Amino acid sequence: MIRIEGLRKTFYGRGHPVTAVDGVDLTVAEGEVFGVVGRSGAGKSTLLRCVNMLERPDEGRVTVDDVELTALREDRLRRARQGIGMVHQHFALLASRTAADNVSFALEVMGVPRRERAARVAELLDLVGLTDRAGAYPAQLSGGQKQRVGIARALASRPRVLLSDEATSALDPDTTSAILNLLRGLTQQLGLTILLITHEMEVVKRLCDAVAIMREGRFVESGRVDQLLSRPGSQLARDIFPLGPVPTVPGHLLYDITLAGPVGDETFLSDLTRRHDLDVRIVAGAVEQLEAARAGRLRIALPGSAPGLADGLRELRAAGFGVEEAR
Numbered sequence: 324m325i326r327i328e329g330l331r332k333t334f335y336g337r338g339h340p341v342t343a344v345d346g347v348d349l350t351v352a353e354g355e356v357f358g359v360v361g362r363s364g365a366g367k368s369t370l371l372r373c374v375n376m377l378e379r380p381d382e383g384r385v386t387v388d389d390v391e392l393t394a395l396r397e398d399r400l401r402r403a404r405q406g407i408g409m410v411h412q413h414f415a416l417l418a419s420r421t422a423a424d425n426v427s428f429a430l431e432v433m434g435v436p437r438r439e440r441a442a443r444v445a446e447l448l449d450l451v452g453l454t455d456r457a458g459a460y461p462a463q464l465s466g467g468q469k470q471r472v473g474i475a476r477a478l479a480s481r482p483r484v485l486l487s488d489e490a491t492s493a494l495d496p497d498t499t500s501a502i503l504n505l506l507r508g509l510t511q512q513l514g515l516t517i518l519l520i521t522h523e524m525e526v527v528k529r530l531c532d533a534v535a536i537m538r539e540g541r542f543v544e545s546g547r548v549d550q551l552l553s554r555p556g557s558q559l560a561r562d563i564f565p566l567g568p569v570p571t572v573p574g575h576l577l578y579d580i581t582l583a584g585p586v587g588d589e590t591f592l593s594d595l596t597r598r599h600d601l602d603v604r605i606v607a608g609a610v611e612q613l614e615a616a617r618a619g620r621l622r623i624a625l626p627g628s629a630p631g632l633a634d635g636l637r638e639l640r641a642a643g644f645g646v647e648e649a650r
């Protein structure tokens with residue numbers, strides 16, 4: 324549904340040129356939620372803005388729903404953009420218009436006749452669960468309600484693709500959770516494809532099927548969440564399940580075990596004890612049901628001199644667990 328090939332964008336301001344996006348390839352399948360995560364300045368916003376061509380890339384191709392946007396002139400591009408909705412971190416609502424009128428304004432801009440607008444606005448507000456606040460102004464709405472208006476407005480043109488720029492970053496955890504549920508529901512209900520940028524691991528956990536970690540304009544890791552988590556040395560696993568500083572446990576060696584996908588089974592601990600006579604201590608850990616898979620990481624301490632140690636670790640790796648010495 325979205326295909327990005329060899330994308331590059333450099334800004335030439337005062338001082339050094341900054342290559343914000345430095346050769347990115349990305350495919351998002353229809354109905355998939357793809358998250359790009361990374362710290363501030365990694366190039367996430369620039370990448371997103373290149374997808375709807377608010378920013379013209381210097382190199383590379385962007386194809387959305389089989390239309391190559393990078394090949395279009397401005398007039399055709401304007402039409403193609405209607406197939407791409409955009410949700411913003413700070414909602415970008417018009418303060419002088421009610422929730423209903425904010426959504427209606429998007430329809431007006433698209434040239435939808437006045438007599439059709441009211442019914443469509445009602446339908447959109449219902450979709451985001453905001454029918455009872457239709458007449459409220461943005462200042463009278465909570466952050467979550469404002470974002471619901473933002474989402475309704477983004478869906479006004481019946482887009483097949485939604486771009487989300489930190490949609491939940493300004494919201495508290497409960498509201499974030501409700502908005503993530505709403506977005507997940509919309510992918511199922513409307514068959515939407517979502518490309519989102521975020522710095523919140525919660526968004527990856529609750530919403531994303533696939534993810535890319537962006538650093539200095541490049542993807543350092545990308546793929547389906549369940550597959551990335553089960554890859555040895557996965558940065559994503561470390562980011563989602565941070566285990567903190569490594570303590571010293573006298574006489575023991577510490578290992579970080581990653582469980583994901585089919586190996587969501589924690590009986591391995593009792594297996595290590597029973598079959599290899601290892602005294603296992605759990606030092607830190609978290610296991611959760613994510614949208615993409617059941618996954619987690621455990622830091623365990625094993626006696627360094629135990630005869631069964633090498634066999635036990637070999638067996639864990641053979642069973643598909645990620646096993647690394649804790650660092």
Ligand SMILES: Nc1ncnc2c1ncn2[C@@H]1O[C@H](COP(=O)(O)OP(=O)(O)OP(=O)(O)O)[C@@H](O)[C@H]1O
Nearest residue numbers: 334336341343361362363364365366367368369370
């Ligand atoms: N219009 C611009 N002119 C000059 N430099 C820019 C412009 N837009 C972005 N940059 C630079 O490009 C780099 C990437 O910025 P970008 O906003 O894409 O990163 P980001 O990962 O989205 O960060 P944040 O989450 O803070 O927005 C930064 O070094 C930024 O200063």
